Amino acid sequence: MDVSGDYLTDLVVGALGTVTVLRSRPVLNVSVTVLFNPWQIPFEAYQCQPAKWSNQPFGNATACFQMRRLVSDNWGVLKANITYSLLLDAGRHKWRAVFKTLSRSLTISQLLLTGKKMCQQFPIILPSCVKDYLEPIDLSLNFSLAGEVITGSKGLSPILNKYKETSEKYKLPFQKDCGMDECVDYLRVVFNFSGGDLAVIGRDTVLILTVVLENAHEDSSHTQLNFLHPSQLSFRKISNVQPSSDQIVCSDLLTDQLMERGNLSCAVNHPVFRKASRVTFNAEFDISSSEREEEIMNFTITASSGNSLRITNESSLTRNLSLRYAVNIATSGIEYTRHVNFTAGSKDLRLVKHSYQVENLGPRSLPIHVKVVVPARIGTHSLWNVTVSERHPGNHSVCQPSVHRLAVVQSESPKLPQDYVRLDCGIALCMEMLCEVAALEKHSSVIFDIQGELMSAALTELNQNKLLLVSKVSLSYDEDKYVDISEDAAHYREATIITQVDIFKAVNRLGMILGGTFGGLILLIIIIIVFYKLGFFKRNGKAGEGDRVEMTASNGGEGSSTG
Template sequence: MLDDSYMGYSVSVGEMNKAPLYFTGAPRFNHTGQVVLFKQGDKSWTVAQRLNGHQIGSYFGAELCSVDINSDYNTDFLLVGAPLFYQPQEKREGQIYVYTMTDEMQLKNELSVTVPSMGRFGTTITSLADLNGDGLRDIAVGAPLEDDNRGAVYIYLGDKRKGIRSTFSQRIMGQEIKSGLRFFGQAIDGKIDLGNDGLPDIAVGSHGMAVVLRSRPVFNVMAHLSFQPEEISTEKIDCPIKTDETLPMVTLKVCFEMAETTKSKAGAMNSGLNISYTLNVDPVRQTHYRGFFGTDKKARNHTNTYELREENTCFNYSIHMLKCVTDTLSPIIIKLNFSQVESENTNAILNVDSKRQAVVEVPFEKQCAKNDTCIAELEVDFSFLTPTLLVAEDNYFNVSIKLSNHGDDSYNTSLKMYHPPGLSLSKMTVKEATRQILHSCNDLQGVLDKTVCSVSLPVYRSRSAATFLTSFFILNNYKWNDTISMTIMGHSDNTNTNRTNSLTKSIRVQLEIKMAVTVEDSSTTYLNFTAEDAAEDVPKRIETIYKIANPGLRAFPVDVSLSFPTKLENNFEMTNYNVSVQQSKTQCNIADNASADCSPEKYCKIIRCDTFILDKESDVEVKLSAHVQFRDLKERIKNIDFLKKYTGDSVEVKFKSSINVGYDTQRYVLDSRKQANKYGSTKEKSHETGSPKDNDLTMKESEVQVELIILPNQHLIILTGTGLGLLLLLIITIIMCKMGCFKRKRFYTEEEEENALQAYPESTPAPTNGLINQPETEDKSDQLSEDKMLLDDGEAGDSTPLADTKEGLE
């Protein structure tokens, strides 16, 4: 042993089978500490075992305490203190190790004990006399630097297998004993009775002072619960409607039995044991409470404090319940908890090993026809409320279920529904019942094809019947078969008879699809034919494009057929027609069978295309293309009425075609709601007829307006107009000639008039026009003025010759 190991810093002695043992500690050995076990040989002491510490500086072995736990004169345990053992994360200082002494006189590590303290726990370890009366020695451990060097002592009760219990039973603070104490717990001893009361006392040393701690008598207290009557009568329990009426349930008797475990002398106990106890009815239930104290429905708990002095003390309590109790299967649990009420004058102590609670179960009576065996006779019937299961967005599938009990009370009754995983129970309501029925449905973890609903737990009464309306949410993305089967079973914990408590039914499944059929804007809506077209004798091309859209999330097969006329009135005909499906390799051919509305006799054709898949969120185009013309157009223009050659003529033909999109109506159902504008407006377009067929989302009609326009004959109009104009001019000219409009009126100048007067002398006979010779002496100017007036009168329409006018003037 090294010189600086402090060998002998602590020592303890023991005995094993009358062989003396010697323990010594070397807390600085190898900086971790060591404990050495010596046993006596024939002539000398030999080292039997060495125990090494594990933490540097922990001072392992600074305190040793050998313990004869059961007082049989054999050392059972060795307690080793390491007061400087440090746990930085938990801020704990000090630890004690408990070693068991084996039959081979070897120490075996059994337990390590520490407390949340920085007070050098384990500086002192002392074996005490039996404090609690269990026949085992107890241990006191000092922590003198705890609580800012005030100190503390920890009491550990003995344990036959581990030496001491892992948690302390009492913590005694030096500050609580006396103010000003320092290093309380630096030295401890507790093997004798200092007060002569039959109870061991403990002496604790501190800086400059020693304190004696007196022991108190320890009592075991046992609680007992009993009730009357032995069963709760269910005769008056009923739930036709919700009611607050109460019924007496049982009378509860609470008894406490007290016995001292220590061996105190008579008169050591000068006061009773104060306890506080609490009674709780149906403590596990969070709702639907079934019992309470007195008539206060909220009084589920009752607390009381009492000082026990007698060996047996009893109390009676009346417990009531509501008239409407749904659970009459599970017993009503009544639980009692009690503890000691400590005060400064407390003289007795409740043993920590006392069972501080009591529980009793109060059962309900069973009404069974045969002794205590209830035989329920459950019968299940159900029906689907729709002819098919429609798989659609946000859709529900409703089922009506009837459950009847023709036998005794049925316990833990439930409805088990087996269905495809694509159905998920949404809600379940009571439609009608013979009495109030409570139910609850729970999802089974990881189970998608089964739903379990509890019915009137725990008892479904005899001669009860209820009809439930169950609603299942339909998963749209589940892979549905053509039909599904559903099995509903009535289950209980009773023994059932041969009545039908299970039923299976099937129903056809239909899938909702979405489809919109529209006519594209690029389709031909108007054509016209003129005389120029007749000269060229070339037909015109017409195109009608139908779009079939699937805005839904489900693909489905479709059949497409188009019908259109090949001949119409006014010799209008269609040739070289062709139907093609875009985005698909589908073939289209003329149908063999005709319909009443479209037949070869009516010059009508039906084109049917092979079945193809209309993918989800996609569309396809079906195009009808053909050549159209008016047959014998030249001959028609040639033989036009004479009058219409001047006025012109026109003929209008309305060419109508229609498309019909078919699908499996047994498997699919078309959504009746209007489709999204993504695939075409819901408003009528100019080339859509708006006929009743448009109300059917699978049909659509298109109309093309065709006009034959014959313009007036311009050359004929010009020639006729010219001839008639010339004729009119001739007639007007003749009339004007007859009226003398073309006779010329001469106007003479002044010089010509003078010359004329000079040419006729005064003796000359009057001319043949009757003019009278005027005297030469008349003023010529007056004569010219008068001649001018006569000329003006001639312009007014007077056709009298100038000579006549002059004659008249004379």
Template sequence: MDEGTYTARAIMNIVSGVFSGAFASNADKILIVITDGESSDPENLQSAIYQAQSANIVRYAIGVGSAFRSYSGKRELDLIASYPPQKHVFQVESFQALENIRKTLQSQIFPIEGSQIGGNTLKMEMSQEGFSAAYGPMGIQMGIVGANQWKGGYKRYGNSVSVSYGSEKMETDSYLGYSMAVATTTRGALTILGGPRYQHRGAVEVVSGDTFKQVINPSTLQAGEYFGAVLCAMDVDNDRFSDLILISSPMYKEADREGRVYVCTIVLLNIECSFERPSSQSILRGDPTTKGRFGSALAVLPDLNMDTFNDLAVGAPLEDDGQGSIYIFHGERDKSINPTYSQRIAASEVQSGLKFFGVSFTQWSSDQSGDRLPDLVVGSKGTVVFLRSRPIVTVEPSVTFSPEKISTQEENCSKDLKTTARVCFIMKTRTAVDTAQAKITYTLTLDATRKLPNSRAYIAEKQRHQTSSLEVGLGKDECHMIQFFIQACPEDALNPLNNELSFKFEGLPSSTNLRPSLGHQSMTTFHPMEFEINCGADQTCMDNLKVDFNFSSSALVKVGIDELVNVTVSLENREENSYNSHVTLTYPAGISYRKFTIIKGRIECNSSDSEDGKSQGKTLCTVDKPIFKSKSKAIFIVSYGIETNSQVDRQISITANASRYLSYHILLMYPTYVLTCCSIFQWESAALLFE
């Protein structure tokens, strides 16, 4: 443009250019002309003003400087401005003085947010279309957060037509459309809109087919929590239908943290958040911190941990004094999210000097690094951070034993059984990577379910565990051999040794990939080692115990003369192996246990005499413990004594009971075998007691 002030030409350019587009029929058109001198083309000014009037443009004229002190200058301002000039003409001494008339001008043009005093009622003029955006089956949808006096809504574009949605439920200054998500259901698409300023608490509105469906504004919300500031629709199980709606309240205050994300489910065409049942609510939270703004950004991620379910990223840009952090939560099998985060990435771990890390995310993840793994782009103040995902691997541990089972054929119970355990690890992955390295540190604990000192196995004296480490690659077994010993003829030869293998995982860097990360799995496994059963093809033992006993001396006992009463017991197993077989002898008060003598077999006896003079005494003798083998026979003698002052009947009886302890692989076929012997202890006479 040549030197001069071509006011008429500028007005005509604005009218034919800016104001020639499509506007709502009831939209206000406002033109503000700021000039520092009279026009250089006054002959065209009248025509320019006529064009503006014909287009229903409201005009304001602002004269800057001394040029408009003259009559002609003031007349030109009056001509440019709409009628009446008292409301549409302003004069200031300098451009710096424009700030002095800003508020006056603003109040005349439109109502200030939160006030309905003066100005015109806004509809689409301040809509801020595109403040939020989403793409769904019905096309592109853009939030119009400032429309209808900041009630808000959205505008949808599809099939060459546009449709505007304005809420009838929202109040002025609700900011509906501040956030938006589109959910796909089996019954059609849902548009979910956030209005975080509704009643100073926030609300979420659900729309189906451009028709109001539901509003979520529970009374339990805090003032100022900004409920609905960020929304996210999540398909957890990759079936192309949305399962969850995530609603953030980044300014929710708790005693030790700030911000939360409500996890809501989609039921038909409704959103259920369980606000009326707090115990059933699912809420995501960050770490304790005075400021966090947890939930300022949400993004659905592809399956990171290779469990076939999509995952979620949550931003907390004010954590760590404004440095920020992000959290990763994993989707689960029941179409939910695990409320315990799997990973927290602090800005300080990524790069020093970052501010507001986690303020935004890309809403899609793709492989930017060429390693065939999904990546994530995270926004921060002045910096965009690119994060690569690590290969997810699984580790399969195994333990085998040589010999495979614990022998029970050893006759000599003084020599412990030497055994070898082969501990192996193999690393696998479902991600598209070819190489990965890791260090495994493991601990093998023998007979782990028993408390010391009752363990039946040991590596060295008083030691039943061993810790070691090895490095593993993809798809190849790496093994260690560990020698240990099993107690000879242990008391329990029925229940297997339950050996525990626990390990720790440390990913190692490789030439082509980042350090691998261990997927969700148990890091403790149990590996039983069983005892040999030797009970035929069906592995079910069916024994047949026969007990017999008699007295080694005369059936007539002279009290005070005969020192011992000897009971000879024999036990025979006529069928398959019997486990933990034992014979129980009961005897009356006044008789005391002295000793036992082995004739044949491995026998151990313990006895307890009557303490109150009324109850019976009991002797328990184990036979060939732990296994009384098929076709075996044991014989032993139990000796009792009678004190001269014992108060016993002239005739007493002793009972023998043969039985065995049962286990899962032993079947009791016959009732416990009991024999009662009526051996008679006869007193000579009371006088003979002291002869």
């Protein structure tokens, strides 16, 4: 029996004077369509042109609903209230579009009638410049349906088909600036090292790369820059060369410290790096010291994107960075014989000792060359029997046999004590000895002793009474590998020691005695002659004769008186 008139058999149940009629409710289907006009967002609308599109709709979305019976009945026109909500850019924290109300969501209620299509338009606005125009804007629609009571049905109301989907999602794409086919990008990479193509490990703590990326063709999606760098570098930060709205986000991929290479990935202006765009930025890396001493390190930067069609002629670049290692070495005189003296013509020997200390003040061990230069011969005479020895043999230095070289006229140098002549390679034949220290350990030192017996025979040929015996030690190393970072490297890599030599002439005592005796005789003769000239000897003679006359007269008188 069809009580409800929907051409379906109803069920009647009765007992004890009560009857219950079980009727089927009219079942409705709702078809939903959303159309965009225009069907894609115009290029001009999202290319940051506020003069034309500021707060103005670029188009609209039209939502249409049509309600139909699932099964025919004789109830006539059925009514139902539909409530639906619209949401733009669902799932995004920062949305790209809003409705005219400047909200990205709307909730609408409407009365639907069977057999009649109901539509409504909703203008859409892009409130600001859109950077992410790769992905279309999503429009989500959700609805619910509540049927009204059918007139004359004694409380019967239609219901929505339970198998009908009540959620729909529509996409509004952006117009791509790619012509008729897919976008083809052309990414060009150029970079250089801000400090030149040389880095000094141990002095330079930061390495800065200036990177330029340019898209010379059509839009590039999900543009990436991949840095392949040495493992002793660790990424520090990215900074723009000039104020810019470019967004560069980098992540240092997990790198095993034992691996030789590190990897850094940077996203550039995601999701779209526009055509004719150019970005310049600095990438900074910390430099860590390493026991390995490599001559070069190489960097490779490669640009990639999500485009299926790409021009890759200049999308990768590799540059080499030359490496040097910071050292700090110095030498100085620490012990020496300050003064010796000789007597000219003697065969005396005097022991002279010059001691030099060679220090490695830096954090890295290195091989060094120690050159010792001392005057060795004057004319045909040896100056001294010099030897060079190392006081700390743990550094394993090896000294090559000495080499003599001709005297070279040196530039005049100031004399330390006045009137002394420098006894160096300017007036003597010098001896050179080269000592090689295989590895002078960091923060350690080695002492070289130069000593020998100085011979007076060679010194007398110079016909000088005051001499300065000069020795010199100079340090060298592989300058293609190491750089001395001390403030005055040239000064501390050389040292000299000076010993003062005085030569006294021998005294001839026999000559002095003979000369004194002969001089005394001459002086006595002169004194006698002077006294004689003054009449000293004549006055004495006259006085004697007077005495004799007086005595004679006295004797004669006595005789006359007795006769």
